[in-house]
Amino acid sequence: MRPRRIAHIARWEVSRSAGTVDRKTILVLVAMALVVGVVGVSVVGSGAGLEDDLYRVGVDGRVDGAGSNPYVDVVEASPQFTLVETTAAEFASGDSDADVFTGGPGHLRSDGSTKGDAAHAAFRDAIDRYNHELMDAEVDEDAAYPVRVSVRYQQRDLADPPGSGGDRPDAGGSAGDGSDGSSDGSGGFDDPSFGDDSSGAASAERDDSRLRIPDVGGGSLGESVDAGTPGAISPPFPFQSLVLAFLFVVPMNFVIQAYGSTIMDERIKRRGELLLVAPITSTEIVAGKTLPYLVGVVAIAAVITGVIEGGPLSVLAALPIALLFLAATFVSALLARSFKELTFVTVAISVFLTTYTFVPAIFTDVTPIALISPLTLIVMDLQGETATLGEYLFSTGAFYLGATVLFALGIGIYREEDLFTQKPIPAKVLDALAGRIRGYRHVPLLSILFIPFVFVGQLLAVALLFALPTHLALPVLFVVVSVLEELAKSVHVYAGFARSRFEASLGTAVVVGTLAGAGFFVGEKLTHVVQFVGLPDLEVGLAAFGPALSAEPLVLAVLFVVPLVLHSVTAVISAVGASRGRTQYALAFTAAVLVHTGYNLGVIGLVS
């Protein structure tokens, strides 16, 4: 690839695309920027000002100077409230327009209306916040927080019946600590000088190690339980950081629409044909056309980072998400047969990737599964946490590799024969795969390259299934894992036979099947990286990614050799079917999945 060429095409793409942007599009873009800006600023700051002066707080007594009502400072500190000087009698008779009334410390009353009740609750929260700020500002930290509570999350034993977890000494200890902290702080609820239970919990010193697994496996998340039990400690939900992290994904959904259209334009109007005749490679064309959109998304991410005061990690985490968005859109634009079909596909991409990145990030402070999404890194960054290189690679590796493979497959069909013909999508997918097979050596290579997709699929399955009871989640996961892995080992072999890259004979099928299985085995070993972040600590994680490596040489040897044999055998089964046509491939593939699932069940049974 020649950078000058790519830069030239990129410049051309920018100037050309700029000429196609009409006023309506500009208005949509401006509106989008405004939405992003308002959401960002309002979440970062104390709000967009929509709730300013929402409630009126009636105060009886002095409002300034010594001996003044202590709630006056709370009112002045919160823009949500307006001070109204009144008396208890006026408030009681309804002559005052105050929503709540305070006559002094410990005295706070609602006017009985719905708004009054809301104002009452909001004012109590404001008092808590005010107290908290006072505590934080205290020079003598021990005086402000004389009692320190350590909270440690413990993974619930899913095999135990509900309620039994509380019997464990460690769980009981945590619960006791937590409730102690609550009771300590709940005494002066209405007194500005004391904290309540939530402030007590918030002030509890958090364990240094991140990504601990709390008791959420049994579905206690969001569940209302009695105080004093471990479930009373709500799992941390990084709402603010999550909303801000989501801002990074929003622009990507718009940019891929423009990107998909420009690729589609080249195809539908056959405008890209002349570029293919020029002395430049398809890779340079694609890189040049993609670069402006990638730079645009990263620039937007950088601006958002600046506005919401994030760090470089946020931009670095947004990069692989943007790449995968673009790569998936690129391939889709090559496969779609019309703009209508492209719209459908890009919406599907938006929904899938947004879900895939956003949902795990919700559990940033809860479980290591959250790290399957780079958005989790952004949430961590916004919470002031740092990520290790291992965590960054784990979180983004599948995205980088996935994007690379998708671009490589797409570039394989970025040629006259595929760009300008209206083949069915499956046929083009086979073309893309077959285009990458120019000899036996490419068979294991493709198996390895598909590992990121298997990885993402398995991670997604784990993320979707981990909250279910184990006896339901595991069987489903075993089948999903088998299907994904067998697909990764056989789909390119089928493409090779379907496009006459291989001679359709039993001998050839055995050879390419063995190569595909061995290649996949090598790639699969890379997934052991999950052990560095502790994912197999979860039972479903263990099912998806296998047991942790043993130090025993014999066990180690068995763990290496047996999977190699399994992958080769099942890949050969599929390859033999693939060499004989589509129907035989489907049948053989099903057989391979059954063998694989049986093997997984057997191994997990032995290991456990």
Add this chain to the structure above:
Amino acid sequence: MIEVQDLRKEYGGFVAVEGSSFSVDRGEVFGVIGPNGAGKTTTLKTLAGLIEPTAGTAVVADRPAGHPDMQRTLGFLPEESPLYEEMTAHSYLEFFADLYDVPGDVASERITEALDRLDLEHRDRRIGNMSKGMTRKVAIARALVNDPEVLIFDEPASGLDPLTTNYIIDFTRELSDEGKTIVFSAHNLYHVESICDRVVIMNEGEIVARGTLDEIREAHGGAEYHVYATVDAGGAIRENGHFRHVVDDMDAVDRVRASVEADDGRVTDIQTHTPSLEDIFLDVAGEARA
């Protein structure tokens, strides 16, 4: 300059080109003709390196088709060449000149010259606002920005008005006079006949006739003689009070003359008719279909 050997292109189960072989000399104008679906465009796109042959080889300017060095020596004008409508003619041509590594000053001079020769006005108008003929001229100019040795023109005047068509045909002839090697395809066989030195006729993916125009006439229907007489000497067609006898050599003419005179008639006229390329094409294509 161009060597094609046993070219075969298959799409799925459909064979678009089968066993085509031909060569084009330097400076020659070479025509490729045939009915729709004959494999002409596939052949030309293979030469341009756009399509990878299933079997066989195509070498252009001593390089395999599709090789970057070969692409630098090639100017390709596809049958349909939708341009980037949001660009002006000048910026569009500059963009391609840069892709071919043409230095800026040379490119500017070359673009101006090409547009002057093609008599293209409104060069700074967006291509989307140009007429079809003007767009085609821009496409031709694009094929010339790298000053190619070999030009492949696929239906260069397709869908244009007669005036623009003649202009483009004349321009192609000028390029030929300058020594460019041109492979030319057109449905209008008159155009092919008027500028091509040699042609191949393709039908259903195969070359069914080849050579210079005279050679093809010779092989697929040379001159024929129309002998008009006052009496029918056998097999004649009555026309305007005379009998027209169609024969294909001078001996046959002598035999008709003798026969007419034996019946007390006389020969009133003898005309020589040379078949056009279109006659031959229809004849060959018809034979192939039969």
